Amino acid sequence: MSTIPLEKIKSISEEIDAPEGILNFLQKRNGLYSKDYTSRYSVTEIVGCQRKSLYKQLGISKEELLGDGTIESMWGTVRGDFLHQMTYAYKWREMDMEYYVPLKDGRIATLAGRLDMYDWKTKTIIDLKTTKFVRWQIKQGFLPREEHILQLQCYQTMFSEYMPVENLNIVYADMSDIVTYKVEKRDVSKWINTRIQEIENAKTEKILDGEVSGLCKFCKYQTKCFEDGNGLTDKPLSMPIPKQEN
Ligand code: SF4
Numbered sequence: 001m002s003t004i005p006l007e008k009i010k011s012i013s014e015e016i017d018a019p020e021g022i023l024n025f026l027q028k029r030n031g032l033y034s035k036d037y038t039s040r041y042s043v044t045e046i047v048g049c050q051r052k053s054l055y056k057q058l059g060i061s062k063e064e065l066l067g068d069g070t071i072e073s074m075w076g077t078v079r080g081d082f083l084h085q086m087t088y089a090y091k092w093r094e095m096d097m098e099y100y101v102p103l104k105d106g107r108i109a110t111l112a113g114r115l116d117m118y119d120w121k122t123k124t125i126i127d128l129k130t131t132k133f134v135r136w137q138i139k140q141g142f143l144p145r146e147e148h149i150l151q152l153q154c155y156q157t158m159f160s161e162y163m164p165v166e167n168l169n170i171v172y173a174d175m176s177d178i179v180t181y182k183v184e185k186r187d188v189s190k191w192i193n194t195r196i197q198e199i200e201n202a203k204t205e206k207i208l209d210g211e212v213s214g215l216c217k218f219c220k221y222q223t224k225c226f227e228d229g230n231g232l233t234d235k236p237l238s239m240p241i242p243k244q245e246n
Pocket residue numbers: 049050051052209210211212213215216219220221222225226231232
């Protein structure tokens with residue numbers, strides 16, 4: 001039973017175009033959607049090694065990790081997927097955002113980020129990191145990692161224009177333990193702009209030095225980085241994929 005007269009309904013509502021996101025979704029499902037990935041970065045990329053981001057931007061072919069296909073690495077992927085189910089603890093999950101960075105040449109770069117979870121009651125951004133031996137890594141000083149802290153501060157910078165952000169939490173989880181850290185809030189907009197501009201400059205100028213860390217062993221550009229110099233010096237654990245002969 002309607003309590004609003006039809007004339008009134010017509011006066012307070014009007015038909016408009018379908019939301020862009022729905023159109024993009026339908027086009028993608030029909031193979032018609034092609035996004036321009038030039039100067040598009042993910043938060044994970046910019047908090048990681050700059051040279052690695054540059055290689056990706058330049059379209060350099062990824063190599064094959066020598067550990068790929070082992071039971072340990074395959075189980076690692078599946079284990080991460082299992083633990084990721086924890087994000088269902090919140091209804092506000094997997095929320096994405098684009099942040100635009102004006103470049104010196106007048107173009108606009110895009111930074112894309114996705115929140116694992118958001119607790120609207122406490123206005124907390126929560127990022128889940130699944131790993132192994134959480135307590136042991138904390139004891140060794142490996143966790144929390146600087147790039148994880150920066151990642152949350154990037155999310156705060158990107159999302160706080162659209163929703164309140166009071167707290168930033170990182171949750172480290174392995175198969176037997178969960179440890180949470182509260183991270184200091186910080187606007188990192190200047191850092192984001194500089195970081196992306198440096199990668200953009202390096203596309204036409206001198207290649208960036210590698211930012212060598214424990215994460216290099218998972219990088220799929222190790223041979224390239226080793227050969228370019230000023231980067232990886234250990235024996236590469238990834239190899240170029242041979243081109244298929246026709
Ligand atoms: S091997 Fe390490 S330093 Fe080199 S591009 Fe990859 S992550 Fe960067």
